[in-house]
């Protein structure tokens with residue numbers, strides 16, 4: 001999937017919204033339990049994630065491509081979620097093999113960010129997340 005999408009992106013320096021509707025021979029997703037405060041680091045949450053595997057399913061992938069320079073705000077690369085057409089299967093995409101489908105890509109030339117206006121956000125040390133943990137949590 002990444003190789004196909006890589007060929008379709010006009011440039012790796014833009015943000016893209018991506019939608020893929022199709023039939024998938026194989027889909028592997030993950031999901032995590034609902035979290036409560038104080039929120040644990042993502043790498044801890046994903047260490048207890050549930051992995052789902054589906055075969056021969058019709059559904060939709062939606063997500064984004066974020067360019068390398070967005071590192072720190074987003075994890076650069078693809079971030080896609082899957083939902084089956086009957087809404088019974090889904091999750092954060094880990095792996096897939098598509099039989100047939102349609103890929104829609106929308107170039108995004110604006111990036112807006114709203115920051116929380118609270119003390120917890122103001123006092124959080126965002127430098128404390130090791131790069132290895134970020135990669136482990138998202139990939």
Ligand SMILES: [Zn+2]
Pocket residue numbers: 079080081092093
């Ligand atoms: Zn996700």
